[in-house]
Amino acid sequence: xxxxxxxxxxxxxxxxxxxxxxxxxxxxxxxxxxxxxxxxxxxxxxxxxxxxxxxxxxxxxxxxxxxxxxxxxxxxxxxxxxxxxxxxxxxxxxxxxxxxxxxxxxxxxxxxxxxxxxxxxxxxxxxxxxxxxxxxxxxxxxxxxxxxxxxxxxxxxxxxxxxxxxxxxxxxxxxxxxxxxxxxxxxxxxxxxxxxxxxxxxxxxxxxxxxxxxxxxxxxxxxxxxxxxxxxxxxxxxxxxxxxxxxxxxxxxxxxxxxxxxxxxxxxxxxxxxxxxxxxxxxxxxxxxxxxxxxxxxxxxxxxxxxxxxxxxxxxxxxxxxxxxxxxxxxxxxxxxxxxxxxxxxxxxxxxxxxxxxxxxxxxxxxxxxxxxxxxxxxxxxxxxxxxxxxxxxxxxxxxxxxxxxxxxxxxxxxxxxxxxxxxxxxxxxxxxxxxxxxxxxxxxxxxxxxxxxxxxxxxxxxxxxx
Amino acid sequence: xxxxxxxxxxxxxxxxxxxxxxxxxxxxxxxxxxxxxxxxxxxxxxxxxxxxxxxxxxxxxxxxxxxxxxxxxxxxxxxxxxxxxxxxxxxxxxxxxxxxxxxxxxxxxxxxxxxxxxxxxxxxxxxxxxxxxxxxxxxxxxxxxxxxxxxxxxxxxxxxxxxxxxxxxxxxxxxxxxxxxxxxxxxxxxxxxxxxxxxxxxxxxxxxxxxxxxxxxxxxxxxxxxxxxxxxxxxxxxxxxxxxxxxxxxxxxx
Numbered sequence: 272x273x274x275x276x277x278x279x280x281x282x283x284x285x286x287x288x289x290x291x292x293x294x295x296x297x298x299x300x301x302x303x304x305x306x307x308x309x310x311x312x313x314x315x316x317x318x319x320x321x322x323x324x325x326x327x328x329x330x331x332x333x334x335x336x337x338x339x340x341x342x343x344x345x346x347x348x349x350x351x352x353x354x355x356x357x358x359x360x361x362x363x364x365x366x367x368x369x370x371x372x373x374x375x376x377x378x379x380x381x382x383x384x385x386x387x388x389x390x391x392x393x394x395x396x397x398x399x400x401x402x403x404x405x406x407x408x409x410x411x412x413x414x415x416x417x418x419x420x421x422x423x424x425x426x427x428x429x430x431x432x433x434x435x436x437x438x439x440x441x442x443x444x445x446x447x448x449x450x451x452x453x454x455x456x457x458x459x460x461x462x463x464x465x466x467x468x469x470x471x472x473x474x475x476x477x478x479x480x481x482x483x484x485x486x487x488x489x490x491x492x493x494x495x496x497x498x499x500x501x502x503x504x505x506x507x508x509x510x511x512x513x514x515x516x517x518x519x520x521x522x523x524x525x526x527x528x529x530x531x532x533x534x535x536x537x538x539x540x541x542x543x544x545x546x547x548x549x550x551x552x553x554x555x556x557x558x559x560x561x562x563x564x565x566x567x568x569x570x571x572x573x574x575x576x577x578x579x580x581x582x583x584x585x586x587x588x589x590x591x592x593x594x595x596x597x598x599x600x601x602x603x604x605x606x607x608x609x610x611x612x613x614x615x616x617x618x619x620x621x622x623x624x625x626x627x628x629x630x631x632x633x634x635x636x637x638x639x640x641x642x643x644x645x646x647x648x649x650x651x652x653x654x655x656x657x658x659x660x661x662x663x664x665x666x667x668x669x670x671x672x673x674x675x676x677x678x679x680x681x682x683x684x685x686x687x688x689x690x691x692x693x694x695x696x697x698x699x700x701x702x703x704x705x706x707x708x709x710x711x712x713x714x715x716x717x718x719x720x721x722x723x724x725x726x727x728x729x730x731x732x733x734x735x736x737x738x
Numbered sequence: 739x740x741x742x743x744x745x746x747x748x749x750x751x752x753x754x755x756x757x758x759x760x761x762x763x764x765x766x767x768x769x770x771x772x773x774x775x776x777x778x779x780x781x782x783x784x785x786x787x788x789x790x791x792x793x794x795x796x797x798x799x800x801x802x803x804x805x806x807x808x809x810x811x812x813x814x815x816x817x818x819x820x821x822x823x824x825x826x827x828x829x830x831x832x833x834x835x836x837x838x839x840x841x842x843x844x845x846x847x848x849x850x851x852x853x854x855x856x857x858x859x860x861x862x863x864x865x866x867x868x869x870x871x872x873x874x875x876x877x878x879x880x881x882x883x884x885x886x887x888x889x890x891x892x893x894x895x896x897x898x899x900x901x902x903x904x905x906x907x908x909x910x911x912x913x914x915x916x917x918x919x920x921x922x923x924x925x926x927x928x929x930x931x932x933x934x935x936x937x938x939x940x941x942x943x944x945x946x947x948x949x950x951x952x953x954x955x956x957x958x959x960x961x962x963x964x965x966x967x968x969x970x971x972x973x974x975x976x977x978x979x980x981x982x983x984x985x986x987x988x989x990x991x992x
Contacts, residue, residue, distance in 0.1 A: 291839070298836030344877070400927055400957065426927045437875030437928040445928075475875050475928050502880045509877065534880060537834040569831070569884065570974055572956070640957050 273356040275518065278555050279511065281350035282343035293342045293349065294535045297503055300338050301541035304331040310540040314577055317674050318584045318623050320667035325384075325588035332547035332589065333357065336504075341552050344501065345508045350556070357551050365560040366595045368523055370421045370466025370493055377420035377466060379561060381595045382628045384588050389661045390621075390630045392654040393599060394419040397635035398472040399645035401425040401694070403432070407456045409694050412647030412703055414460040418654035423469040424453055425645065430473075437475040446474035446483035454489025467494040468525065477512040484520065495523030498557040503535045503545055506556055514557050525561045526553025527601075532578065533569030539578040542566060546586045550596055561597035562590075563632055572638030573605035575616035576685055577678055584623040584667075591628025599632045600624035602653060605684075607637035607644040607691030609709045612681045614652050614716040618725075619677040621653040625660045626670045636691075643693040648705045652713060659725050673723045680719070779807065780816045783848070787820025790840035792847045799851035809852035817845040818893050825891035829976050838887050846890075864895040866918040866986040869911045871899030872955075874932045878925035881955055881975075885923065888975040889982060905935040912949050918989060919970075919982055924955040933958070937967025950985040954978055 288296075304310075308327040313319070333354070340351040368379045379391040394413040401409050406427040414422045427449070428434070435445040450470050457465050470490055471480045484490050496517060498510050517524045528549035530536055536545040546566050553559035566582050567574055574583060583600050590598050602620040606612035613636050621631055633653040637644035660670065681688075691697070697709045705713075717727045779802065786794035795817060802812040824841040827833040870886050872879045879901040889896050897915050899907055903922075912920050920940075924930035933953050940946040952970040953963040963971040970985050972978025 295836050295839065298834065398927055398957075434931045435928055436931040437926065442928065473928055475926055501877050507877055531880060533828070533831050534835045534884065537836070538831065541834075569835075570829070570976070640959050642959075642962075 272359050273352070273555070275558055278350065282346050282348055282506075285340065285343070285348040285350045287347055288342070288349050290342065290344065290347070293339075293505075294503070297339050297545065298535050298537055298541070300335055301536050301544050304335055304544055305537075305540040307331070310543070312539040312578060312581055314581075315675070316671060317577055317580050317678065318626060318667050318671040319581070319588070320671065322588075322592065325585060325592050328543050328547060328585055329589040329593040331544045333551070335544050336548040336551045339504060339548075341556060342505045343507070344505055352551075352555065356555070360551070360554045361594050361596070364554055364594065364596055366597070368560045368597060370468060370495075370523065372464040372491055372493070375462050375464040375466070379420075379597050379630060381591070381597050382630065383591050384628045385626055385664070385666055386628060387661055387664050390625045390657040391420055391599070392418045392650070392657065393421045393423070393468050393630070393632045394647065394650035394654070395423040395469070395632065396425040396645040397601065397603075397639055398424060398426040399635070399637075399639060400428050400642040401645075402643060403427045403429045405643065405694060407452055407459065408698075408700060408703055409643075409645065410453060410456040411460050412694070412698060413650055414457050414462055414465060415703065416647050416651050416654065418658065419465070419650065421466040421468040422453075422457070423467055424449055424472040426473050427452075428642065435473055442474050442476060442479040443482050446471045446479040447488055449473050450483045450488040450490050464491065466491065466523075468523070469497045470494050471496065477509055477516075480513060481516050484516075484522065490522070492521060493523055495525065497525050497527040497563065498553075498559065499527040499529075500549055500552060503530055504548060504552060506552070511556065518558060523560055524557065525563055526550070526557045526559035527563050527565070528553065529565045529567055531567055531569050532582065539582050543582045543586050543589075546582065547589050550590060550594075550598070554596075561599065563599045563601050565601035565603055565635075567603060571605060571685060572640065573603045573616065573685065575602070575604055575620050575681075577682065580619060580623045580674060580678075583620065583629075584627040587624055587627035587629040597630065598628070599630040601632040602634040603639055604634060604636040604649070605638060605686075605688035606681070607641060607689060608646045608649060608694070609692040609697040609706075609712060610689045611712060611716055612684055612688055613649060613691060614713060615677050615680045617649055617653040618656040618716075618720060619674050621656040622660050622665075622670050622677075622725075623674055625657040626665060626667050631657045641690055643695065644690060646694050646698055646705070648697065648709055648713070652716075655727075655730060656720070656725060659727065659729060662729060663726055665724065669724060673725065676723045677720070779805075780812075780819070783812065783816025784820040784823065787817050787841050787845050787848075788823050790837060790844050792840075792844040795844040795848035796851055799848035803851065803855055809855045812852055813849060814893075817848050821845050821891040821893075825888055825979075828888070835884060835887070838891065842887055842890050865893040865983065866989075867895045867897070867915055868919040868921055868982060869897045869899065869908055869915065869917045870921040871903035871908060871923070872901035873922045873924045873929050874902060874904045876924050876926050876929035877901045879923075881925065882923035884975045885921070885954065885972065885978045888979050892979045892983065894982060905932060905939055908936055909939050909943065909945075913945070917949060919950045919952055919985055921952040921954070921978070921982070923953075924958060927957040930955065930957050933968075934966035950989065952978065952981060952985070
């Protein structure tokens with residue numbers, strides 16, 4: 272067995288390596304393993320139904336992790352592990368995580384490829400910048416979604432009218448404000464004890480984050496935080512400090528990994544291997560109970576391109592076939608709210624993830640950077656598609672054909688996607704419901720998706736799946 | 739012992755990439771044909787750079803010096819041309835960051851050989867000077883590193899402040915190296931709030947006119963960058979390079 276502090280000790284005793292050498296070594300090993308395991312991206316098999324491919328990706332990722340290790344930027348050392356240690360960590364890994372309390376309790380359970388169990392749906396604007404006065408309504412638009420099982424935060428551009436600067440006293444104030452406002456949004460939505468999977472998205476420093484975790488501010492004992500790898504298979508102590516706190520406090524914690532396709536790893540195949548390897552990092556260093564992936568391509572702000580959908584699918588299959596880890600896909604869409612393109616992007620991602628054994632983290636839209644361009648409606652669109660795919664028991668081969676048809680609807684617009692409407696333009700701020708324009712748009716998209724095989728008649732009139 | 743073994747392992751050069759066919763295209767290129775030196779040497783420089791062959795680049799640079807070839811032209815039409823090909827390949831995802839990094843290393847090694855012979859014309863060897871860094875509080879530097887490599891590939895001299903760089907450091911480094919552009923990156927929305935201080939500090943010090951300021955990174959959009967005083971913005975690395983070139987042209991016209 273290997274304990275948490277044994278792992279951390281390796282950041283002080285592992286071999287000294289220059290960061291650039293680590294990066295180059297990672298790329299070289301990933302490339303060699305792609306060849307060794309014959310991992311090939313096929314643009315016609317966006318959602319591959321090849322168990323052998325998924326298993327080879329998994330084996331390659333294990334080989335890569337054992338060969339490359341984890342780089343600790345604070346010490347310049349590589350933390351290395353044995354196969355037995357990784358296996359042990361996998362055996363100890365959580366297979367369920369509970370968020371929320373009372374009637375708002377929800378349990379995330381591990382899923383398998385083509386699982387008929389609906390995906391766990393985390394709903395979030397993923398830190399989209401929003402005007403301070405619209406923070407609570409925007410977040411509430413996610414919490415109120417019937418399929419939301421947890422939620423997290425937007426990013427208020429100011430707090431008490433002042434901008435938030437990392438490392439300043441204002442950051443601590445902002446982090447506390449964030450938690451207070453998230454719980455306020457939950458209460459306003461009539462779901463006072465729903466879980467918040469990431470309590471703070473407006474602070475970088477550990478001191479600000481931990482200051483905001485006080486129960487009096489609204490954090491529940493099983494709310495949580497994410498701990499992110501800072502780059503491909505790299506960690507730093509600032510993030511590990513949070514892990515230490517969370518181990519003592521008992522809050523939930525998850526790992527966040529966003530490898531860049533075209534970056535240090537290489538192409539889609541190599542990036543797939545590196546992405547899976549991050550889950551071993553999360554288990555060992557972050558003590559993560561579940562894992563959230565948002566791989567992105569080097570040239571775009573979305574993971575709904577053909578190559579990234581393949582990457583998302585094949586990595587989810589690799590993990591769900593070979594481990595019982597809880598894995599989610601964080602959809603990043605290029606287009607903004609109230610556009611057909613964003614609906615198609617999110618549905619394509621949700622279908623590819625669901626059938627491949629992942630849960631859904633929905634959703635960053637408008638490249639996750641345009642102020643006020645996010646709403647709960649996008650999360651609804653993804654969650655409904657994921658639920659239907661599972662409940663209909665659609666096999667991977669059929670989902671592949673569906674996703675290719677959906678890609679035809681938007682693929683040519685990637686790189687020049689419409690930014691759509693702001694939240695206050697696509698929601699009625701008095702009723703906090705989507706505008707007729709947005710609802711009509713979704714109906715048109717659903718009609719098209721029905722034709723592709725997604726049976727929306729299984730949803731009841733309120734938009735939730737019939738029980 | 740473990741350190742030595744690992745260092746050796748890490749130091750191994752990746753396999754050469756495919757794609758040497760660009761050289762075929764170069765054979766008919768008039769800009770190469772009209773040089774005052776044999777096209778073979780320029781072609782070899784291009785090839786060695788694309789092939790990430792540092793030893794060969796250094797050897798070709800020495801050969802150029804020995805044969806009295808204009809070192810500026812050796813850079814501009816040989817090694818930098820090779821980097822341009824590599825940069826284009828990255829833009830098309832025909833190669834990836836590790837290959838670009840090694841090609842840049844190979845070119846830089848050659849430039850080191852040529853530098854002493856460029857004394858009077860060193861400025862002509864560079865498109866311009868840029869101070870780049872990830873802004874204070876932010877440790878995420880992958881995007882910044884990609885932009886840096888692409889800028890170097892495009893012929894800029896780049897001074898990298900790394901990550902978590904305070905605004906004051908950007909300004910001081912720019913003064914120290916006589917930079918043309920200050921370029922800052924942020925991955926987190928919380929850290930981008932430090933970016934407006936670059937414009938503010940430059941104004942406070944009365945040196946705003948000396949530098950162009952470029953901003954970029956995942957949460958940064960063009961409109962916001964303009965609002966906080968930036969002269970340029972890059973949605974991605976390719977756009978950042980184009981913006982830097984445009985700003986430098988603007989500076990030359992002033």
